[in-house]
Amino acid sequence: MTGDQDDRLRIGRRIQRLRAERGLTQRALAEPAYTAAYVSTLESGKARPSETALRYLAERLGVSAEQLETGRPPHLATGLRLRLTDARQTLHTGEAADATAQFTELAAEAQRHGLADEQADALVGLGDCALEAGELDQAIGHFRAAEELLRQAPLPLRVPALRGRAVAHLLAGDLRYSCYLLESAIDQLNADGLPDPQALLLLYSAVIAPYLDLGAHQRAAQAAELALALAPQVDDPAAVARLHRSVARTLLAGGRAAEADASLARAQELYQQLRIRTELAHCHWMRGYLRAQNGDLPAAERELRTARRILADRQxxxxxxxxxxxxxxxxxxxxxxxxxxxxxxxxxxxxxxxxxxxxxxxxxxxxxxxxxxxxxxxxxxxxxxxxxxxxxxxxxxxxxxxxxxxxxxxxxxxxxxxxxxxxxxxxxxxxxxxxxxxxxxxxxxxxx
Missing domain, CATH: 1.25.40.10 (Tetratricopeptide repeat domain)
Incomplete structure (x- = not known):
């Protein structure tokens, strides 16, 4: 059976169920604009209603045309989006286990209603939860699944999942593959004429860490400069904060400790406003490293223990x-x-x-x-x-x-x-x- 036949059958069964629930005959539903025979043809899946017929039948059945065609409750996608935002906030400020449960439920609900974009966002959320827990194989699996759902979408929409997978490979120790994923996406965005500022900011910020671990300090510095140039075009404060934290690493690697400390201060201020606890811990972590490099060991220990306490609480x-x-x-x-x-x-x-x-x-x-x-x-x-x-x-x-x-x-x-x-x-x-x-x-x- 083809996809079109499946769609016709589903719409037909939906019309039949809603008509029966409302106690209408085929004639009562059809008239005056259509005939009972036409409704019968639709309910048997032999034909697909036109847009005009779909709107007419939906009005008679007391539902939206979208709901009659897709089976989705009205405003479902909007509601899911709001709940995805809530789940993301839980991950930032609450318990990661609670966020995992929310994202799991949302992914299943989006899949049930055929909402691929929302399902992919939920899978990225699950990947981020797994990253925080250190479950790297799980994280890679979730990010891959999100990329697969969005394989026909423009590359900027796939970037959060791709970036997450690159970070997971970095944490696992596969530095070159992490670089390959990020550099390939950067080149493709620019080659396709899709230099989306937010997508590029995510990619340039993410590629700094593997560059530094690989000893590619010049590339890291270049990525930092390009990301800073993009920042004024991006309205996501979390992405901008992550940028400043990444830039601090390049400044520190270049021996510019005071500038690195200032960049970390900007990142920390944003994370405090957003109440993103894990990222705030990373700022304390980097400040501890910075203090250690400057020989202030007591201050370094204080910063590191603060970071450790936050992350231990986050499990x-x-x-x-x-x-x-x-x-x-x-x-x-x-x-x-x-x-x-x-x-x-x-x-x-x-x-x-x-x-x-x-x-x-x-x-x-x-x-x-x-x-x-x-x-x-x-x-x-x-x-x-x-x-x-x-x-x-x-x-x-x-x-x-x-x-x-x-x-x-x-x-x-x-x-x-x-x-x-x-x-x-x-x-x-x-x-x-x-x-x-x-x-x-x-x-x-x-x-x-």
């Missing part, structure tokens, strides 16, 4: 574990290596190549430093080599050169100069082309 397990790695570094530098080692040991089973690979590498690097400080050279070497393997798999070039230096120094001090030279050479290779990656050409700038 955002993966983000909490990643903060613990940063906190362990502050503890070690504050002379509390035993406490730092205990914190890191608890994380090693949770962070692995498919879940937070970059932070897993950072945890092993710190454990190597702690082991080396107490003279456990074999243990330190094992941690350094594990960290190298994790970061190489992820493509996190930005940290590999420093790690090679640490391992080379250890090998040299323990009487293995030839091995040390090999490791140093590997580290120099990672430093050979700062600001570049093995990716293709950088995406073209949009016509601003």
């Amino acid at each position: 955002a397990a993966l983000y909490t574990q990643q903060i613990d790695v940063e906190l362990a570094d502050v503890l070690r530098r504050s002379g509390r290596s035993t406490q730092a080692a205990a914190l890191l040991a608890d994380l090693l089973g949770s962070l692995h190549p498919q879940r937070g690979a970059v932070h897993a590498g950072a945890a092993h690097r710190l454990l190597g430093l702690i082991a080396e400080e107490r003279g456990a050279h074999a243990e330190a070497e094992q941690h350094y080599r594990t960290a190298l393997e994790l970061l190489q798999q992820a493509g996190a070039t930005a940290d590999l050169a420093d790690l090679c230096r640490l391992l080379g120094d250890l090998l040299r001090r323990t009487g293995r100069p030839e091995e040390a030279l090999d490791v140093y050479r590997s580290g120099l290779g990672h430093q050979a082309a700062p600001g570049t990656t093995t990716l293709g050409p950088a995406p073209a700038a949009p016509p601003l």
